[in-house]
Amino acid sequence: MFLDPLTATLILSGVLAFTALITWFIYSVVKSNPTNVSEEFKEPYLAGEPTSTLSRIDAPSNTLFWGFIYGLSRKLYHYLRERMHSGILNEWGEYMSVYLGLLSLIGLLFTALILLRGG
Amino acid sequence: MIGLNSVGVLVPSLVGFAFILPLLGKLIKNVKFFHIYAALASLWAAILATYNAYLVFTAGTQVYPFGGWPPPLGIAYELDKLNALLGMVTALVMLAITIYSAWYLKDYEGVAYYYTLLLGLEVGLIGCLYTGDAFNLFVMLEVLSISAYALVGFYRSKPEAVEAAIKYGMFGAVATTLYFVGLVFIYATFGTLNMADLAFKLTFYVYYPVPNPFSGTFFGNPYVASAVALALALWAFTYKSAAFPNHFWLPDAHPEAPTPVSAALSGLVVNVGVYAIVRFLYTIFGPSAFVVQLRDAVLIALLVLGIASGLIGALMMVVQEDIKRLLAYSTISHIGLVLVGVAIGTSSTLNQNSLAYVLGLAGGIYHMVNHTLGKALLFLVSGILIALAGGSRKLDDIGGVGRRYPLVSLALFLGVFQLLGVPPFGGFFSKLLIYSAYMEAGMPYVSLMVILISAISLLGYVKLIYASVFKVGSPKVEQTTKVSLPTAIVLALGIACLVTGLATTYITSMMFDVVGSFATPQGVYDYWQSFFNTLLNLASGVMR
């Protein structure tokens, strides 16, 4: 049926919620076993190693996207963090004044254009 | 003849509420009084702003000339649907923030000054939005800025806070001064600073050149004046709205402020910059103004800047280790998206495809509202998490406090979904409008950039959710901290996020109305028409 995108999204969201509810219902009917929290499963699964081999269970959040940050875009991030967002007011000022210069240049070019055309 | 009305009374009464506070602070020592006082003042503002919005949406544009002076001579507030709507959202979110402050500062002694500044911030915000006078916008921008600088440096013995405040304040002062210089050029050439009057004169300049004392000189050339004024004003407004490359102050300033203030700064103050950009580029230097080529060039520059800030904000989110700093970069990213939305109105788009024009602007304004709700919510949640984790803002120290507070986590999820823009949250629909606008305008690569920005920012939000809800840490949970009041507030904001999505058909048509009131020739006509009506009424009163 042809709908406008907003209504279509709302209907599809309704379908999402409805299907999720139905799936949950089917799941709770089909699954008869209770949640098992026996001793065997209490610790995280570390391929057979005991938890004590690790100093911490979780990963520090800054290593979460190591591959994305250091693998893919190391140069980009180096530029963004060390050069651009250096925290030094004057280095920010360079970027800002370039932008101000750009806006002034647009204004100047426009004015020159108009005046040359004899406005 | 022009008595007190709700449009005119809101800002002055808030000024009164704000400036009596230091005096009361000397007299009354009970901290609770100030919490209640500030909440009541905010409630007053919220009721009035909502009533004003109701008035504008039912009865059309409202003009309030202060002191009964006819508008181009005196200052006037002019409310069309755009600023009425934004004013209502601002006042309501400020109400939530003020109530939240009562919890946040429950052990703090000097609350009188805090609330003076917070109410001053609200005065600045609503004043900036309501005013119909370009110079009054400058004054209100300064009121807003001074409150904001002071609130950023509120913890004045903390080196980082003072550093952030001076970094923000130093260039902020430059920005507002440059805007003032731009206004001088406008006044010299057009002889007026009233926005509606300017819109009128700029539209009809080609047909009826206005003579001015400097006609024929460089100084009095309207093209020169428009170019200078637009360049300087735009620089100042992009500074306030933190668009790349004027965004540097934001990730320093917003996290260092007290958390409720961060929510106000990130959710509301940046909106004022965008609002001013929109007002200048669509109402004053509107599509029918005589400086069309200049306007097109500026809009294309804004589009590029919007995409750049979106990308940089999203990329920088991924590497943050501080929860509030992560949210601050997310603000930059979203303001970029809003700018992408409102930068659609080049003359070629308008002439070839007015549907794209309306869609893009509606998407931009809608996204502004959505971002306000989502970002205020997330900052307030971050305040709760930080308090529970013993005061550290590091993502690692927060270490999954959220898993012990399911309602707070629920609010966090709602806010993240709003900002990530998944259906059926409001953030999705505003992005949908922006996508469709650029597809309609035959620029699908812009839509591609928007989806790239969204996809990269997914990483940042995953990091946020992971660190605050799922992480297995051993955080120092402050058992004594009661969080029922702030939890109720963030849940209310979360519900608001859902409602902006589920009621989207109404809200979208409302946004189209809003766009019609400030960006279409008819809307601009109405804008100066109501200005002239007020002028004529007052003038006939004087004659009598």
Next chain:
Amino acid sequence: MRFLKVRNMDINGFLFVFMLSTIMLNLVISLYGVFARPSLIKKIIALTILSDSGNVLAIAVGFRDWPSGWSPSTPPVLNVTSPKASDVVSFARVAVDPLPQALVLTAVVIGLAVMLFLVFLTLQIYRLYGTTDVRKVAKLKG
């Protein structure tokens, strides 16, 4: 350079253009000062120059009819108790425009507040960091 031509270019016109150019130069120099000088104190001084240049520019805008004649403009005070229309017209021709002065008055007051605040922050920076060099005041980054 037609667009730089002032009506009746005489000594006053020349002075007017000269003043405008000076103000523009001042604006640019002060912008350089704010953006490029490392010391916060120097930045604040440059900022003062910037806002004062803006104010002078505004005042200059208010001078009605200056470039054209030798007689200076008069203050915007109407010295006739019951003015006729002709009085108002001649007054409007010779009097200074009062509005820029009102604007400047407001801007000066606001500028004072901002400047005081920035000076206080700089003092606090000096207390906390022991320097006002912005290259060293950079704890927040990334």
Next chain:
Amino acid sequence: MDIMYILGVLASALTYPGLATLWIISMFSEWWVRKLTARAQRRMGPTYVGPLGVLQPFADFIKLLVVKSESSQRYGNISLAKAFAFVGIGALVASTLLLPISPYSIYSRYDLILLIYFFGVWVAVSEVVIAISIPNPFTLKGASRYASVIALCEPAFFLSLLIPAYLTAKVLKAEPTWSITAVVSYAPQLWLNPLTLIPMLLSLISILVATQSKLMLPPFNIPEAEQEVIAGPTTELSGPLLALFNFIHDADLAISSLIITLAFLGGPYPFESNPALGALTTIVKFLLVLTVITVIRASFGRFRLEQGLKTIVKYSITPGLIGLAIALII
């Protein structure tokens, strides 16, 4: 729009092309991929249940769901994981309704974006949340790896669907614009026109690589360290939850292949008028796409994460961008 229509949509969400059909297709796709991979590696693959073991995935699924018990570790939040699993399944079902394969399919202008958000974003968010809600160093690695890949392959997926949509709107002036339905009806014409052939080819390459990476199939399921378990995000999942996660993953595979089949290979073309023959053609094309994906999967080794990400940029985003540039020019 009346109540009967809504009821019809809901019924369709549960039967065809919704939940039930999706289950069958995705289990079958899993079998097809497993069998082909096994044969390519000179193994037998599933054989026990049903002819050629075709019912093996069904049996596995039911066994995991019904017989095994739910287990939770100390840090896990199993109910949240389940909630997001259901949401993920809901999102997949909702995205099947956008494909023009049933009388109750929903289409609108810009429904391309709806497809991306329901099929891409919601599913990705669900999978990530399922993984991190039961924390463990391996699941975290898996989840962060998945999120990193998604950050690049989501735009690539969008880009490669954008090209045929743009071409149908611009060259063929088809209505509704930017709709997957219009793309499906007009895709074969784009292949026949030499001007639009090149961007279509580029976007096909782009979407194949994007699908491969979106599903974390080899070569994109990258081990970070030697001792890492390959399971990645599913390390801590067991019993019914694992069944749900596998279902999401298989359904993701099935729908991706279906999208490629419909949007690029024209679905029932050239037998649109004959329902039976058309359905048969669609099925054959669907199996072809699955086979191609399996062949790519079987013939590559694994990449490290940064290699994988660079591959997406090189072989998915770059051809997509070139294709878009060509599409914008012509």
